[in-house]
Amino acid sequence: MINNYIKEQLDKNNVNSIDSLKNIIREEAQKIILYSLSKTNFFNHAAFYGGTCLRLFHNLDRFSENLDFAVTENNSKIDLNNYVSICVKHLESYGFQTTVATKDSYDSGEIRRRYFKIPIYDITKEYLNVETNKELLVTIKIEVSTIYIPNAKMENKLLVSPLFASIKCYDYPTLFSGKLNALLSRAWRQREKGRDYYDYMFYLSHSVKFNMEYLKSKLKVSLGSDYEHIKINDVREMVRKKIEETDFSSVRKDLEPFIINREAFESISKELFVESVYLLDCE
DSSP, rough: OOHHHHHHHHHHTTTOOOOHHHHHHHHHHHHHHHHHHHHTTGTTTTESSSSSHHHHHHHBBBOOOOOOEEEETTTTTOTTTTHHHHHHHHHHHOOOOOOOEGGGGGGGGSSEEEEEEEEOOOHHHHHHHOOOOOTTHHHHHEEEOOSSOOOOOEEEEEESSSSSSSEEEEEEEEEEEEHHHHHHHHHHHOOOOHHHHHHHHHHHHOOOBBBBHHHHHHHHHHHSSOOOOOOHHHHHHHHHHHHOOOOOHHHHHHHGGGGGGGHHHHHHHHHHHHGGGGGOBOO
């Protein structure tokens, strides 16, 4: 039987398809995990950032898949095994029978990760009255970057559901700098991610100025060069070149499953993004 709170969220969001059900279940599970982490010392050592942070605390109008965190001090050592059990306990209290995937490789290198896997066959059958693959899952990936990047600014944001919690996050300008770094560094790796572009336009549409000092620090790590002396016009030109090189059919394909605002999605074009570059500004 579906947990009452989860059913309320499905009803409130007019869920009528498997894809929309997966999006809402994933988002509620993300919030439960954040709440769980807030009940530990996790946020003494790490801060929340990325697309899901933008979605939950700044009303980004698209869904997001992962929970991304970064250490907030040098030489910080986070063992995710210390936090998994409380997350599973709270997820299961909301009716989510959860398994956690881990390997030795998930605890080596610069990124620590875990995968929380929630079967949703029974929920789908009960709520939508639809028979589907019995192996149907919602997966939430948690990643913690263990490389300390200086010049990030942080703030505490209030999570209001399913229960109140204070979550340490990167502030708005630092979040924007992280997105600019992702957009620019993926260009060098020959990868395109539509969500980077959509979020970039979201920041511009809300007149957010990016954190220049944090962007310099991130670019030095991501691209391996010294960006200490770049100015706002240099950043604009880097972004413009990146946009010019991008295949926007791939951008749209990557982005479509996560979109809520179809009108905004339909307006996406290379020309629009090139024109947007001159709106970029820093604190």
